[in-house]
Structure formats: structure tokens, C-alpha cells
Amino acid sequence: MIEIRNLVKTYKTKKQTVVGVDNVSVTIKKGEIFGIVGYSGAGKSSLIRCLNLLETPTSGEIIIDGQDFTKLTSKELRLARQKTSMIFQHFHLIKSKTVFDNLAFALKAAHVPKAKIKPRVVELLEMVGLSDKADSYPAQLSGGQKQRVGIARALANNPSVLLCDEATSALDPNTTKSILKLLKKINEELGLTIVLITHEMEVVKEICDRMAVMQDGKIVEEGPVYDLFAEPKQPLTKQFIETILQFELPQHLVESRRGKLIKIQFKGSIAEESVVSEVFQRYKVRGNILHGKIEYIQDVPLGIFIMELIGSADEIEAAIRYITAKTQSLEVLEDVA
Numbered sequence: 001m002i003e004i005r006n007l008v009k010t011y012k013t014k015k016q017t018v019v020g021v022d023n024v025s026v027t028i029k030k031g032e033i034f035g036i037v038g039y040s041g042a043g044k045s046s047l048i049r050c051l052n053l054l055e056t057p058t059s060g061e062i063i064i065d066g067q068d069f070t071k072l073t074s075k076e077l078r079l080a081r082q083k084t085s086m087i088f089q090h091f092h093l094i095k096s097k098t099v100f101d102n103l104a105f106a107l108k109a110a111h112v113p114k115a116k117i118k119p120r121v122v123e124l125l126e127m128v129g130l131s132d133k134a135d136s137y138p139a140q141l142s143g144g145q146k147q148r149v150g151i152a153r154a155l156a157n158n159p160s161v162l163l164c165d166e167a168t169s170a171l172d173p174n175t176t177k178s179i180l181k182l183l184k185k186i187n188e189e190l191g192l193t194i195v196l197i198t199h200e201m202e203v204v205k206e207i208c209d210r211m212a213v214m215q216d217g218k219i220v221e222e223g224p225v226y227d228l229f230a231e232p233k234q235p236l237t238k239q240f241i242e243t244i245l246q247f248e249l250p251q252h253l254v255e256s257r258r259g260k261l262i263k264i265q266f267k268g269s270i271a272e273e274s275v276v277s278e279v280f281q282r283y284k285v286r287g288n289i290l291h292g293k294i295e296y297i298q299d300v301p302l303g304i305f306i307m308e309l310i311g312s313a314d315e316i317e318a319a320i321r322y323i324t325a326k327t328q329s330l331e332v333l334e335d336v337a
């Protein structure tokens, strides 16, 4: 478990003091994948870099598995850092060393006995699917393969926490997916806690259990990813969710509508029920689905549809009451009746 309490990180420049992290308190549970999103300058890097003391916090506490990282001696800190390893957007591999030697280097640095290094490297390469690249140099690898080496190196000394600093931001969408899949596998198989920072909601949607949204050094909202997708409360969270769930109707559809435009959100198992077809059977209304999308967030469906309901005012009202009761989420967008 990671407990961040009243964390403050400020930077003193010649002219001014800049606040990177502004009194953040958050608890990250053991074994979960926790995503931190925010625009550039929100303080994400400052926060994650404080977690393994790459940045020294100005004040506050960082307690990982019961140990306050801010109170360690430099020797204790070296050992503690092995518990919280990190992967980076630009991989940070040693260019002059082969993949094998990059991994062996991390083990040597942690004083792993020589005899144990080779079998561990072989094991790590297998874990990340790069057994055939042991003798390649970083320049001979694709971005995704380089990040796999980065992940193997981060896992070398059996950390309990993996920190990911925009780990997929330099990768194309397909490679991003494969790296996220690998992170999920590691999380499940090794029980590793993963903290990742990103500006991409796709990443959070794909693998995170819980998330926090940062702005101006503060966490403005946090919670389970599904809940924040289904019911974002803060304007900034809504903005991020809309990058995935927003859709606008083409103007000609809005202009040619004949009934009532409604937006329905289906959460969880209700998304798999036939609420809409039931409405057409029960009430004298006709309808068109004008737009719709079902997103699966950690395999749980979240559907959003825009429909036009056509019929008498009474029947439309009754249909709306029925859908509202079933979904708990219906918004009337436009009314021409």
C-alpha cells in the first residue's frame, strides 16, 4: 500500500517558487493499477517522481508498505528504491549495451551474485516476450521492444511497486495496447502495484482500477475508473471522459428531428438488456437511434445512446419514465413536440 500524505513539492527558480504538487493526499491499494491523469504542467511527473524520491518532497509523507520514504537514510533509500522501480516514456536504456547486458547491469548494481544473473536475465526476457533479442542493441529494437526491455529491467530486482511515467506516450496505438496488456499480466501474475501517469484516457480505460485527476498540483477527483467514466463530477474529469465518450450529432439530424431527443446512459449489466426494444413493445412510440457507443471499461459495459422518440406526448412521457426507472440515467436533449 502507498499512502501519500500532504505531499508538497515546490521548485525554487531564480525568480520565483513554482508549485509542482500542492498538498496531495491519496492512498493506493496493494496490487491495484492506479492512473493519474492531467494536462501538461498539472504535476503528474512531480508526484510520481516523489514516490521513489527521484524528486525530494518539500514536505509531507510517502509511506510504502509501512515505511516512510521521506525519513530514510541514503543507504536505506537505495534498498527502498529497488522496491519502487520505474519505466519511462523514452525508455532510458544503455545504448552501448545489449539487451542482455542492460538487464544484467541492473542486477549487478543491486549486488545480485554473479551465478544468479544469467538465469534471472533469461527469466526476465521470457516474461516480457523478448527471449530472441538478448544480443540485440537498443538501436536495433522497435519502440515497443525497447519498452519491454525497460519493463524487464524494472522488474529485475522484484519490486513491489512499478511506476510508469508516460510509458506508452511514444508508442503507436497497437504497440500501446500490447504494452498495456503486458503491464496487466505482470500486475496479475506478480501482484505488483502499478502507478501510472498519462494524459491519455485510453490508457486509463484499458487497465486502471482507480484513477485520480490532477490540476494545478492538486487531485481534483479520484475514484474507481468506471465510476468516474459513468459519473464524472468535476469539469476537468468530464473533459477527459469526453475524449472517449463524447459525440455530437450531425446538424442535419438535429434539424430534421420530429420527436423528442433523449440521451440514455446504460451502466453495467443493464447495457446488455433490451430496454429500448421493450419500450417499443410497451408504449406507442417509435424511435430512431441516432448515435450510440458501448465502451467496455475493464470488461464492464458503459453504453451511451442518443435517440429520437416519436409519438403522442403522453406515450413519450410514459416511455421516458420507464427508461429512467430502468437506467437511472436519461437526459432530454431537445424537445420539438
Ligand SMILES: Nc1ncnc2c1ncn2[C@@H]1O[C@H](COP(=O)(O)OP(=O)(O)OP(=O)(O)O)[C@@H](O)[C@H]1O
Pocket: 011, 012, 013, 018, 019, 020, 021, 038, 039, 040, 041, 042, 043, 044, 045, 046, 047
Ligand atoms: N525542475 C523543475 N524546476 C522548476 N519547475 C518545475 C520543475 N519540474 C516541474 N516544474 C514545474 O512544476 C509544475 C508541474 O510540472 P510537472 O512536470 O510535474 O507536470 P506534468 O503534469 O508532469 O506535466 P508534463 O506532462 O508536461 O510533464 C509545472 O509548473 C512545471 O513547470
